[in-house]
Amino acid sequence: MQKRFGGVVALRDGNLEVRRGEVHLLLGENGAGKSTLMRILAGMQQPDAGTLEWQGRPVSFANPAESQHAGVAMVHQESLLAPHLTVAENIYLGREPAAPFGLVHRRRTLEDARRLIEQHHFPLQADWVVQRLGPAGRQLVEILRAIAHGSSLLIFDEPTSSLSDAESREVFRIVRAMRDRGTSIIYITHRMEELRELGDRVTVLRDGETVFTAGMGETTTADLIRHMVGRPLEAVYQREPLPPGAEMLRVDGLERRGVLRGISLKLHAGEVVGLAGLIGAGRTELCRAIFGIDPIDAGSIWVKGHPVRIRSPRDAVRAGMALIPEDRQKNGLAVGLPVAQNMLLASLERVSSFGFLNHAKEHDVVSAQAARLNLKSSSPRQIAGKLSGGNQQKVVIGRWLARGASIFLFDEPARGIDIGAKIEVFRLMDELARGGAAVLMVSSELQELLQVADRILVMRQGRIAAELPGRTTQEEILRHAALNGGPEQVQ
Amino acid sequence: MIQRLLPFLTLIALFAGLSLATPHFLTVVNLAAVIRQTAVINIIALGMTMVIIAGGIDLSVGSIMALCGLLGAMTVGQGQPILVGLAVGLLTGVACGLVNGLLVTKLRINPFIVTLGTLGIYRGVCLIISGGLPIQNMPKGFAFLGEGAILHIPFVLYVLFACAAGVHMLLEHTRMGRYAFAIGSNAEAAFYAGIPVSFHVTAIYAAGGLLTGLAGMVETSRLMTGQPTAGQGYELQAIAAVVIGGGSLRGGEGSVVGTLIGAYIMGLLSNGSDLLGISPYLQQAIIGAVIILAVVLDELRKRRMAA
Numbered sequence: 001m002q003k004r005f006g007g008v009v010a011l012r013d014g015n016l017e018v019r020r021g022e023v024h025l026l027l028g029e030n031g032a033g034k035s036t037l038m039r040i041l042a043g044m045q046q047p048d049a050g051t052l053e054w055q056g057r058p059v060s061f062a063n064p065a066e067s068q069h070a071g072v073a074m075v076h077q078e079s080l081l082a083p084h085l086t087v088a089e090n091i092y093l094g095r096e097p098a099a100p101f102g103l104v105h106r107r108r109t110l111e112d113a114r115r116l117i118e119q120h121h122f123p124l125q126a127d128w129v130v131q132r133l134g135p136a137g138r139q140l141v142e143i144l145r146a147i148a149h150g151s152s153l154l155i156f157d158e159p160t161s162s163l164s165d166a167e168s169r170e171v172f173r174i175v176r177a178m179r180d181r182g183t184s185i186i187y188i189t190h191r192m193e194e195l196r197e198l199g200d201r202v203t204v205l206r207d208g209e210t211v212f213t214a215g216m217g218e219t220t221t222a223d224l225i226r227h228m229v230g231r232p233l234e235a236v237y238q239r240e241p242l243p244p245g246a247e248m249l250r251v252d253g254l255e256r257r258g259v260l261r262g263i264s265l266k267l268h269a270g271e272v273v274g275l276a277g278l279i280g281a282g283r284t285e286l287c288r289a290i291f292g293i294d295p296i297d298a299g300s301i302w303v304k305g306h307p308v309r310i311r312s313p314r315d316a317v318r319a320g321m322a323l324i325p326e327d328r329q330k331n332g333l334a335v336g337l338p339v340a341q342n343m344l345l346a347s348l349e350r351v352s353s354f355g356f357l358n359h360a361k362e363h364d365v366v367s368a369q370a371a372r373l374n375l376k377s378s379s380p381r382q383i384a385g386k387l388s389g390g391n392q393q394k395v396v397i398g399r400w401l402a403r404g405a406s407i408f409l410f411d412e413p414a415r416g417i418d419i420g421a422k423i424e425v426f427r428l429m430d431e432l433a434r435g436g437a438a439v440l441m442v443s444s445e446l447q448e449l450l451q452v453a454d455r456i457l458v459m460r461q462g463r464i465a466a467e468l469p470g471r472t473t474q475e476e477i478l479r480h481a482a483l484n485g486g487p488e489q490v491q
Numbered sequence: 492m493i494q495r496l497l498p499f500l501t502l503i504a505l506f507a508g509l510s511l512a513t514p515h516f517l518t519v520v521n522l523a524a525v526i527r528q529t530a531v532i533n534i535i536a537l538g539m540t541m542v543i544i545a546g547g548i549d550l551s552v553g554s555i556m557a558l559c560g561l562l563g564a565m566t567v568g569q570g571q572p573i574l575v576g577l578a579v580g581l582l583t584g585v586a587c588g589l590v591n592g593l594l595v596t597k598l599r600i601n602p603f604i605v606t607l608g609t610l611g612i613y614r615g616v617c618l619i620i621s622g623g624l625p626i627q628n629m630p631k632g633f634a635f636l637g638e639g640a641i642l643h644i645p646f647v648l649y650v651l652f653a654c655a656a657g658v659h660m661l662l663e664h665t666r667m668g669r670y671a672f673a674i675g676s677n678a679e680a681a682f683y684a685g686i687p688v689s690f691h692v693t694a695i696y697a698a699g700g701l702l703t704g705l706a707g708m709v710e711t712s713r714l715m716t717g718q719p720t721a722g723q724g725y726e727l728q729a730i731a732a733v734v735i736g737g738g739s740l741r742g743g744e745g746s747v748v749g750t751l752i753g754a755y756i757m758g759l760l761s762n763g764s765d766l767l768g769i770s771p772y773l774q775q776a777i778i779g780a781v782i783i784l785a786v787v788l789d790e791l792r793k794r795r796m797a798a
Binding site for chain 1: 664665666667669670672673676677679680681682683684685686687743744
């Protein structure tokens with residue numbers, strides 16, 4: 001397959017062969033051409049050259065409907081559901097059981113959905129409104145939709161990137177069950193630890209070319225990483241902790257009704273502290289409360305030994321804090337604006353006098369940060385939304401570097417970015433700590449926490465359930481995170 | 492690049508076309524008339540540009556304009572100095588904009604709804620305080636703002652350019668302008684970055700109100716009448732000017748130069764139609780079609796850039 005967009009070659013030589021009843025992993029860094037290849041399969045884009053064979057016959061899919069009709073279904077990274085409709089309505093959207101006179105058979109829609117959900121033991125109710133579901137629940141709905149369409153090839157685009165470990169395991173279970181019934185599955189992922197558990201065969205794309213295909217048994221994770229990045233890379237990044245310095249942030253008895261209960265923690269200069277927990281344990285909520293986004297009901301926050309009142313992000317920023325939010329597109333970036341404007345958003349005071357901007361100073365600050373971050377953008381005027389996930393993340397981080405923040409709250413900093421960028425982000429966190437900053441990092445990937453954190457706080461049901469040393473094990477973290485927690489609710 | 496210049500080229504083509512089509516177009520008298528007729532809408536459109544860039548919209552500008560003109564006229568009519576009347580008009584505009592901004596930010600109501608409501612409220616206030624009757628007894632000197640000329644160029648053109656320069660300065664060279672773009676592009680991200688979003692949004696509505704107040708005084712001066720029913724439908728013309736000039740109702744996009752070009756395209760279309768004897772009924776349809784066409788072309792350009 002070949003596909004170019006204007007002057008950019010997205011796919012140079014994309015080859016992929018998927019067999020009946022296998023889980024085929026598709027790996028590659030952002031921009032390697034995975035999504036383009038999948039969009040061609042799903043009929044969302046037309047290739048410039050190349051052939052497509054479906055069950056032995058040459059085909060071409062002019063639009064998503066044709067591809068779906070043939071039996072291809074895609075579970076999208078960002079949910080494409082109608083949020084105001086119910087689970088059942090979403091499952092049968094576009095192919096509602098028909099009643100006479102062009103009306104929709106509501107009761108049958110609901111019953112069919114109920115049966116489908118029971119068959120697959122999904123923790124869902126057919127009459128729930130999709131809006132109220134979390135990311136995991138939404139993905140289950142998308143999977144059900146694909147099943148209901150009788151699809152024989154299912155494409156998962158990073159299905160677990162927004163799920164907790166327990167939820168991911170649930171998705172794995174479903175994927176395996178579908179494979180065992182003869183469905184073929186293409187599975188795009190960034191999470192290396194998922195590979196062993198899930199894949200039968202693997203294909204690696206790099207710079208628009210298929211560079212490697214093999215059975216999972218015939219290859220190693222290190223090999224795969226090497227094929228993805230095209231250069232040898234230390235297989236595992238491991239931060240060397242340094243002795244903690246002065247106290248930077250202290251949180252005392254922080255309460256937020258129904259969400260956070262009696263949270264106390266300290267961050268020191270030079271430290272990277274991990275924050276683990278299942279989805280809904282309150283990690284993101286803790287970051288939001290410390291940063292002044294959500295009001296707190298009780299408790300105090302101290303910065304460098306002084307009590308501070310934080311009622312808005314503005315107060316937090318003035319106290320030297322920085323939040324790198326979980327959802328970059330929603331909370332981090334003005335995606336329609338240039339890189340430079342995004343990067344300067346928190347520090348315009350420093351490049352202006354009496355409210356008037358000094359464009360030369362702006363330029364200096366932006367180019368300095370872009371160089372420090374190894375930012376790959378064509379120019380500071382490039383629109384931020386067009387950068388890859390990793391580079392978008394760098395822009396958000398750069399905003400706080402430009403500001404000179406000293407307390408960093410990273411919420412899932414490596415989510416949805418490729419391995420090369422991930423390690424760059426970890427290095428940067430290490431560099432910040434070595435420069436005297438304190439870093440708190442929320443992550444759902446235990447491996448990441450073990451690589452980066454000096455110590456790990458585990459949250460459970462709004463409390464800090466345990467504090468573990470950095471050299472702990474995944475099992476230990478999970479034990480504290482899930483203890484007495486019961487099975488997780490999807491909703 | 493050519494597509495980006497399309498509105499400008501359209502304006503030039505329109506200008507050239509009309510110059511050739513009718514001898515009555517390229518005359519000092521006609522051009523001065525165009526400038527005077529469009530000045531009011533253009534000044535309002537400058538304020539609207541800021542509001543739309545910041546992700547808002549103000550449907551109440553027509554009513555604000557009438558209220559400002561009315562109060563200004565009453566002040567001058569009671570024998571106060573012209574400058575005092577002017578100040579009353581401008582401050583009324585600021586106050587109305589401030590109310591809009593506070594309703595949008597404090598109550599977190601969609602600006603479309605808020606200003607749809609205040610459109611009615613401000614108009615009602617106009618009718619109540621005037622008893623529905625126009626106010627006319629103004630001193631002769633007051634006509635200079637709308638009808639005067641310096642070096643044969645209508646005074647309102649200087650006023651318009653001064654406003655345009657001010658708004659351009661604000662949008663492109665100040666912190667507040669930068670924040671306006673950021674808030675319009677992604678208000679949540681701006682809030683997360685520590686920007687006092689509510690303050691800036693309110694300030695932008697107030698600044699828009701100031702310009703609308705000025706427009707109200709120009710209109711009153713032109714007609715030498717404070718009309719409680721003035722400015723009806725102006726909001727749509729101002730929004731159209733912003734949108735033809737590349738502004739996006741989703742926020743985060745727009746420019747002063749674009750808005751002025753958009754405003755003058757509409758002004759020339761209307762003037763040209765008059766000169767060429769095209770029915771005013773058809774004029775409305777033409778201008779409507781141009782609005783849609785302009786937005787379609789701009790969308791196509793953006794989509795091509797995105798691909």
